[in-house]
Amino acid sequence: MEPDKSALAEADLVRKSQKGDMASFEELVARYRDKIYARAYSMMRNEEEALDLSQDAWVKGWQRLAQFQGDSSFITWMTRIVINLCLDQLRKHKRQRSESIEAMEEEGGVERQMPVVNPNPTAGLERVELRERIDRALAQLSLQHRTVLVLHEFEELEYKEIAKRMKCSIGTVMSRLFYARRRMATLLASLRRENSE
Amino acid sequence: MKHDLELKVQAWLDGELPEREARRMGEWVARDAEASALAAELGCIRQAMFRNETAGALGEGREFYWSKIERQIQREAGPGRTDDLPWYARLRQYMAPLAGAAALACVLLMAVWQGAPTFDEISSTGEGMEAVTFHDQSAQMTVVWLQDSSAGAEDQSAKKTIRYEDEPGTVIDLE
Numbered sequence: 001m002e003p004d005k006s007a008l009a010e011a012d013l014v015r016k017s018q019k020g021d022m023a024s025f026e027e028l029v030a031r032y033r034d035k036i037y038a039r040a041y042s043m044m045r046n047e048e049e050a051l052d053l054s055q056d057a058w059v060k061g062w063q064r065l066a067q068f069q070g071d072s073s074f075i076t077w078m079t080r081i082v083i084n085l086c087l088d089q090l091r092k093h094k095r096q097r098s099e100s101i102e103a104m105e106e107e108g109g110v111e112r113q114m115p116v117v118n119p120n121p122t123a124g125l126e127r128v129e130l131r132e133r134i135d136r137a138l139a140q141l142s143l144q145h146r147t148v149l150v151l152h153e154f155e156e157l158e159y160k161e162i163a164k165r166m167k168c169s170i171g172t173v174m175s176r177l178f179y180a181r182r183r184m185a186t187l188l189a190s191l192r193r194e195n196s197e
Numbered sequence: 198m199k200h201d202l203e204l205k206v207q208a209w210l211d212g213e214l215p216e217r218e219a220r221r222m223g224e225w226v227a228r229d230a231e232a233s234a235l236a237a238e239l240g241c242i243r244q245a246m247f248r249n250e251t252a253g254a255l256g257e258g259r260e261f262y263w264s265k266i267e268r269q270i271q272r273e274a275g276p277g278r279t280d281d282l283p284w285y286a287r288l289r290q291y292m293a294p295l296a297g298a299a300a301l302a303c304v305l306l307m308a309v310w311q312g313a314p315t316f317d318e319i320s321s322t323g324e325g326m327e328a329v330t331f332h333d334q335s336a337q338m339t340v341v342w343l344q345d346s347s348a349g350a351e352d353q354s355a356k357k358t359i360r361y362e363d364e365p366g367t368v369i370d371l372e
Contacts, residue, residue: 026263026267033255034255042250042251047256063270063273127249134250134251153247158213159211159213174208177207178207
């Protein structure tokens with residue numbers, strides 16, 4: 001009978017997986033699949049694409065297990081893999097888009113130049129409600145702005161690291177992040193107005 | 198406010214400025230109402246998003262989700278590890294090709310030991326025609342049977358036998 005792996009510590013499961021034990025790897029997948037899927041979904045906003053990319057990430061993870069040295073936690077390492085896959089996919093999407101739309105989004109639209117009307121657009125919101133609104137607002141951002149926001153706010157990456165991953169300059173990262181935040185502020189404020197009406 | 202300054206306010210907020218510049222920027226933001234309002238808005242979004250990601254929920258069950266990953270790993274051959282297989286399974290992986298090679302070596306040794314085979318027989322079938330070739334090396338003779346197996350040929354005397362010596366092109370007999 002297959003021994004129960006659910007009681008094993010992450011480090012043990014990783015070590016066994018590195019030796020080729022697929023049952024241990026399956027346990028790691030079961031533990032972190034939601035997190036990996038959530039990261040892919042945050043970036044792609046498409047359930048099917050997120051599902052495929054999260055599964056591809058696990059396959060890549062298995063193939064590169066020997067490279068995992070334990071410098072970071074296993075889930076951080078896996079998250080980096082799924083982010084890279086999402087970024088590759090977003091680059092494919094970008095190639096399919098017209099240059100004019102891309103340039104317009106890069107400019108930052110009207111939000112960038114708007115004065116600050118409400119410095120606290122999330123005031124008085126409960127956590128569940130806030131999460132839901134953030135999710136809805138994120139869905140309305142462009143791929144580039146959503147990506148930079150996810151990498152900075154959720155993954156807590158520095159500008160330099162985001163620029164490296166997105167293959168752009170630090171200036172572009174700063175500009176995209178600025179626009180994304182201002183747009184989020186506008187969207188969250190408008191969602192609050194919608195709900196109060 | 199100039200866009201460069203807006204970005205600097207943001208960088209200050211994110212802790213991306215060098216210490217000295219960050220101190221100067223902090224002082225300026227505290228004095229300037231516009232910069233202060235912008236910093237408050239950006240900070241609010243930053244704070245709101247921090248650890249407030251919607252938890253993703255997969256629609257697929259554990260087994261189904263894993264089965265697709267497992268299939269892909271096997272298809273792409275993975276890291277090629279066999280450590281998880283039991284010892285007898287690993288041994289069998291090596292023994293099967295070894296046994297085949299040993300059997301072939303035995304046949305070749307027997308052939309060398311007993312001398313080359315004295316005859317070969319080759320049969321080939323085409324549409325409407327069947328051919329059997331018999332070659333006897335010791336008799337230096339090759340016999341070819343040709344049979345017309347097409348429809349309507351059954352009643353006719355369609356069998357032909359050609360026998361010739363191993364001199365190329367020397368036909369000895371024809372029926």
